[in-house]
Amino acid sequence: MELKRCVTEPLRKDLSINELWHGTDNGLIACWERGREVSSEVPELATRARMGQLVPLPWKGGVEKVIKTKSKMGTLRYLAMWQGLRGEPLDIDTTDEPTFQCSKFKVSVTFTNDPSKYADA
Template sequence: MTQHVHRTIGTPLRSGLTRTQLWEAADQGLIKCWEIGRQRATRFPDLAQKCLAGELPVLGWKGGVSRSLKKNEKFGSLKYLAQWQGLRGEDLDIDLGEERSLTCSRTKMRVTFTPDRAKYFNQLAEAEA
């Protein structure tokens, strides 16, 4: 049985949790990533605007794209997807057992966000231009 992680955008940010509660609970840290995205949207409105425009900018997790690569698709982390949803001011809505693909509006790179870490750790690292 897969787990669906969902929180509405109006849910207050959590506080007072331990590292284990934040990163190792059943949500696998997705709620924390989403909360970080919400906070960054306030601090970095230009970044939030890029996300709202459908871009997949480079963030702290695998999944962002700074330029097009020869292979026009890659894999990314569900943690990236959670942070991106927070930056966009959206509800957190991720199924831990499913892949989800998005295409960056700027680079046209297709990124498949996956729960299978081996898929994105086995890729060649994207060099920053």
């Protein structure tokens, strides 16, 4: 399923936990919206994300140091929040597993919707 939202769309308000996290988008829109909020709350973090750093966020996918394997798995929820933090539109295909490389630590992260792939990451 493709999820797309424009950065000019207002943040949704007054949604239940069920609507936020258990709808057809599996919480990806909520993560993206939270990323947009964090962008104004922590501008330095947003700047680093815009520079291509996979900064630490509440979801698996951030890179805090160089690792020996040079690659790891992350969740699509991280990717959605990272896109919002960078001020980008939400653009995720939940059937795809995109890979991005952290500009600071040169670690590649593949983002997936399959929790078994990132559970131990």
